[in-house]
Amino acid sequence: MAEKRRIELMVCTGTGCFAGGAFQIIEELNKELESFGLKDEVSLVATGCNGFCGQGPLMVVLPDNIFYGWLEKKDVHYLVEEHFLKGRPVKRLMFMPPDEKEPFPLLSDIPFFKKQLLVVLRNKGIIDPEKIEDYIARDGYLAIEKVVASMSPKDVREEILKSGLRGRGGAGFLTGKKWEIASQQIKTPKYFIANCDEGDPGAYMDRSVLESDPHSVIEGMCIAGYAIGSNEGFIYVRTEYPLAIKRMGIAIKQAEEYGLLGRNILGSDFDFTIEIREGSGAFVCGEETSLIHSIEGNIPEPRQRPPFPAQTGLWGCPTVINNVETLANVPVIITRGADWFSKIGTETSKGTKIFSLVGKINNTGLIEVPMGITLKEVVYEIGGGIPKGKKFKAVQTGGPSGGCIPSSMLDSPIDYESLQKAGSMMGSGGMIVMDEDTCVVDVSKFFIQFTNEESCGKCTSCRDGSEALLEVLTRISDGEGREGDIDFLTELGESIKDASMCGLGQTLPNPVLSTLRYFKDEYEAHIKEKKCPALVCRNLIQYYIDPNKCVGCLLCIKSCPTEAITGESKFIHIINQENCHKCGQCLEVCPPKISAIIKVTGSDMENLVQLSEIISCKEWKKNHEYS
C-alpha cells in the first residue's frame, strides 16, 4: 500500500457523479497535480458513491474533511493551485445552502451528513471500491475470520436473530429467522442469493452499496453461507447497473485471490463461491420466487408460497434470498455484536436504513439514518427543505408498492410498522418528495402505469385490475372523471390487494389508496370542478400570457413548436389555445424576471382577459395605468 500522503482527494465516482463527468475531473486533477509537482504529496482515490448526489461531481479533501461540490473542469486548475499548493481552501466551490451566506467548508458540518448514522455505508467515500486492501484496512473481512475461527453456524444465526436485523428489501422479515428455517432443511445443496434487482423507480441504495463497498456484500454472503450451510452463492444484479456489475466482478476476483472466497476459506473447511447473474429489465424479478425462476432460465413469474424459497427454492433446493443492504449489515453485527446493533433504532425496527432522498428537495442523495427518525428531520434537516420556497405536499415511500405520506404525518417516526400504518411501506427505501406542483392523480397514474407494464400477467386481478385502475385514473386526469369513480377505485384497489398472489399485485393499489385517503379533495376537484390544483394534468390547464407582464420579447414565439403564439416585437403575445400543445416550452424560456406566462386551471380559465388581437405593450400599459 502507498505510504500516507499529505493530502488525500476522495473523488466520488458513483453513477451520479460519473454522469456529471467525474472521470474528466480526475483526469484534469492528475494533469494539474503533475504540473504543480504535487504528485507525491497528494493522492487521488476514486471512491464509490458519496451519497450527496445532488452536488455531484464532488470531492472530499482529507484529512481536513473539506467538501467540494459541483466541480467543473475549468475549476480544477484554480483549486489545485489555491488549496493544495498554497493551502487556502476555495470557498466558491464549497457547499452553500440556498438561504445561508457563508458556505460550509467541512463535510461534518453539512446538515446533510450531520444527522446520518453510517453502518452499512461505513466505507462510502473513504475507500477505493476496486481495491480489497482498502476494505481490509477498514476492518474488512474481520467478521468472516471471527466466524470461521470461533463461531458455529448456530452461533452466527443466533447472533443475527438477537440483533433484530430485518430484511431491507421491503417486507421486513427477520433475517435470523429466515436463516434458521433454511438451516433446518435436510435437502442439500443449499443456495444463497443476494438480491440486487433494485427495480423500484427512485431507489438506488443497493447500487450504491455495490459500487462503493462491494466487499462488505461478499463478506455478508460468506457469513450467511456459513450460517445456513451453503457453498454456492449467486448475486443477482439488474443489467441497468453496469458499474455495479463491473465492481462486483473485480471484488469477487480479488477475494478469490486472497483466499476469502473459494475452497477452504481462511484455512477452514468452509467453501463458498459467488457467481454474478444479471437481470434483463423486469421489475417482477425482484420478487424472490420469480428471481429464482429467472436464474433457472425459466419464465420469471412468481409462484405460490408456501413452500417458501427457504424450503424449496433454486432447483428445488433450500435457498435464502437476502437484500444487498441486509447483507452489508451482517459483518458489522458480527464484529461489533448484536447488542450494539440492537441499541440503534426502535423497539421493532433495529439498526439503520438507507433512503434515497430524491424529487423536489434541495439536497438530493443517499442517506443512512437510524430507524425511528422522523420524516420531518429527514425532509427539512437532512434534505434542506423544498427548493424555490415551495410548499411541501407529500413524501412517497416504498416505490410503486408504497404510498404517499402527507405533511400532517411528518412527525411520525420511520420504521416498518408506522409506515405501514400510514398506508405506505418501507419498501426498498425510495423517498420521493413532492411539492405543491405535483399532482397526486398524475403520480398515481404514473405508478399504476408502471405496475401495469411490469405485471407479469399471471394473476387476472393484477393484470386486468391495474388496467382498469389506469383507465379510470386516465379518465380523471383527462377531465372526464365521473361521479362514483372514487368509490370504484377504492373498491377495486381493495380487491386487487386481496386477490393477487405476489407482492407486486398485493401492493400495487397502494399509491392510489393512500392518495385517496389523504388527498381525496384533489381527486374531487379533478372530477367535479374539472380542475387540477397542482396545474399538471394537461387537459385541465391552459397556458396564458399575462398582458400586464409581457414585454414582447419574442422568445416564447420562437420556442413554440406548434406556432401557437402570435405577436410581434414589443407587442403583447397571445397564445392560440386551439393550437397549443401544452408542452410548456414557452414557460421554460420566458425570462424569470418577467415570468409573464402562467398556467391556469378550472374556473380561472374563464375569468381571464383574452386579447382578441395583438396590441403594443406601450399602448396596453397606457390604457391600464389610467383605468
Added chain:
Amino acid sequence: MFDDNKSNGKIGSALVVGGGIGGMQAALDLAESGIKVYLVDNKPSIGGVMAQLDKTFPTNDCAMCTMAPRLVEIGRHKDIEKITLSEVESITGQPGNFSVRLNKKPRYVDEKKCTGCGACVSNCPTRNSVQIVEKEKIKLQPKYAETVTEILKKHQDRKGPLMPILQEVNAAYNYFPENVLRYISQETKYSLSHITRIATFYSSFSLKPIGKHTINVCMGTACYVRGSGILLEQFSEKLNVKAGETTEDMLFTLKAVRCIGCCGLAPVATIGDDVYGKLQTKKIPEIIEKSKIKELQYAQANN
C-alpha cells in the same frame, strides 16, 4: 415428323424427373405433343408439395383445384408412364438419345393388382403409431457462427445457462436473429416457445433489430416528477419516432426506462454510454446532434 427424328438419331420419348405440379404439367405438355413420357418421383405418389397446400400465392386459388384435373389426366394418359418410389441413378448417352438407370424401391404391394380401395390402410394395426420425422438440423448463418458457438460453448456446463446465453447474444447483436434463437433452442434443448417467451418478457431484449444507440429517457419517479415525461415527448418529436421505435437510419432507438439510479440528477436521459443529467428540453436537439457527430467521427476513424 417421327421420321425426321429418327434421321438425326433422336428418339421420341422423354423423362421428367419430379412429379410435382411443374413436373406434371411438363409431362402433360410433352405427351400432348405426341412424345412418350416417363414421369419419375421418389415419393410413393405424385403431387409433390402442392398437395399439402391449402391455397397458393398470389391468387389464393385452391391448390387442389389446380392439381386434381392434372392428376386425373396423367392417370388416364396413355403416353405417360409413372414410375414412383424411384430415384435416378445415372444417365448415359446424349440429348435426344439416352438411357437412364433408375433405382426403384420396393412397394410391397403389387401395383398391377392394387385398385387403391384403401381397405388395407384402414385395417393396418400399426397405422396410428407415431412416425418420428427426422428434423433437419438447423445451421447457423455464417455471420453468426463464430460468436454464437463460442457463447454456447462457454455456458454449456453451467446450471441454468439460458439467461447468460441470451444476455450475451443480445449484447453481441442488440437483438435476437431468428436463426440464432432456433439454433440455441436446438443446442440447449429448451423449446423454441420457451426461449421466445423469455426473449419477449424482459424489456432489454428485442426480436427486432434496434438502433446503434439507445436513447433511454428515465421515467423513474424522481425523474417523472421533475418532468421527464415532457423530455420523452420532445425526443420523440425530434427523432420522429415513438418510444420503443427505431429511427429509419438505424442510428437511434428511443426507449422509456424505469429508473437508471441517477435520481439525484433528475431528469436524466442516456444516449449509449453518455449520461445527461438535469436535462432541459431545449438541450435535446444539441445532444442528438452531438451523438450524430460522434458517430460520424467514429465511422471516419474506422475507415
